[in-house]
Amino acid sequence: MIRKALYPGSFDPITNGHMDIIQRACTIFDEVTIVIFDNPSKEPLFSFLERKEQILKVLGAYPNVTVDSFKGLLVDYARDHEFHTIIRGLRAVSDFDYEFQMALTNRKLGKTIDTIFFMTDEKYSYLSSSLIKQVCKYGGDISAFVPAYIEEALRLRYE
Ligand code: ADP
Numbered sequence: 297m298i299r300k301a302l303y304p305g306s307f308d309p310i311t312n313g314h315m316d317i318i319q320r321a322c323t324i325f326d327e328v329t330i331v332i333f334d335n336p337s338k339e340p341l342f343s344f345l346e347r348k349e350q351i352l353k354v355l356g357a358y359p360n361v362t363v364d365s366f367k368g369l370l371v372d373y374a375r376d377h378e379f380h381t382i383i384r385g386l387r388a389v390s391d392f393d394y395e396f397q398m399a400l401t402n403r404k405l406g407k408t409i410d411t412i413f414f415m416t417d418e419k420y421s422y423l424s425s426s427l428i429k430q431v432c433k434y435g436g437d438i439s440a441f442v443p444a445y446i447e448e449a450l451r452l453r454y455e
Contacts, residue, residue: 371406
């Protein structure tokens, strides 16, 4: 049996923190599918297509990771593509409330869906896409936070 999991998020853009979670997930699952969702409470900087292209570019070394995007409910995507496991990353206690609420809601909506949490490496525990965007917008060095390709994409966007 192939063990497959879904890693949903905004990935606007993908960061070293996301990459760390993907790397951890790949040691447990045979196939990991990253699905880009739009978070209605966040205005995206990059389009679905741009984010998909960025993720494909930086994940070249992971042949068992695929990328997709979806507008709608996560549980609908999971049901239609026969996923029973959702991966999420936990940075700090502050993530827990929101993630707990979302995991339970998803389980209520899709009875066969469970969420598995991976703890990020402590060196990425303070990283978020929003913070990185702010630092880049005002000319700060983001090379330790994102892959070089993403750093370039952010610089061009803010130029
Ligand atoms: P969302 O808008 O759905 O929270 P994100 O792209 O911000 O989408 O995050 C997707 C997932 O990756 C979430 O589970 C989030 O907690 C996790 N994540 C984000 N940044 C990091 C990080 N630095 N380390 C570990 N997990 C992270």
